[in-house]
Amino acid sequence: MIKGLYEALLPVKDMNRSLAFYENLGLEIAHHGESLSFVWIEKGVSWLGLWEGEQVNTPYHPSLRHIAFRVDYEDIKQAKEWLEAKGIAVREVFGFQPIAPIVLPNRPQAHTAIYFDDPDGNLLEFICPIELDTSDQEQMMYLHEWEELQSKRGKE
Structure with missing residues (x-):
């Protein structure tokens, strides 16, 4: 029955400013209304x-003002530079400085993610699964640290 998530909504203060921000991320305007707009x-x-x-x-x-966008593994490794080239600052999360994507251990899953804000302070995330149903990862770390561990284990 369920095939995926079609729609999520975020509150914004200035529609035109928000649409420009999301277009800068590469999203296409699907509908521009006075108080409700959609981007693909x-x-x-x-x-x-x-x-x-x-x-x-x-x-x-x-739980109220957060969206995570799925991205490819190679893209997440370049996400910080990509965002900064667009004038978007990556933010600190979970005590990790905004220097690189981090690995989130949700055993038996592991994901890598990087976080930033939209103009209204909604938390946005680029996320990529890196291990599904097999992860024994127990702590957060930067992606480059996880890659080094995987290389040592011969898993990557």
Whole structure:
């Protein structure tokens, strides 16, 4: 029955500023309305709704104002430089400085991710699965540290 996630929404203060930000990330405008607009994440597969209104003043919490975009492994390794070239700063998370993607251990899964904010303080994430159903990773670390461990183990 369920094939994937089609839609998620975030609150925004200024629709035009937000649309420009998401277009800068490479997303295409699917619908531009006065208080509700949509940008394609993957055309015909998933989109992100931007809702202009007072809800943007709701204090940040990841259960309310967070979106994670799936990216390829090679792309996440270049994500920091790619974002910074677009004028978007990568942010510190979980005590890790914004120098590189980090590895998130959710045993038996492991993902690598990098985080940044949109103009309204919504937390955005690029994420890529790196081990599914087999990870024994127990601690967070930078991706380059994880790659070194995998290389030593002969897994990469």
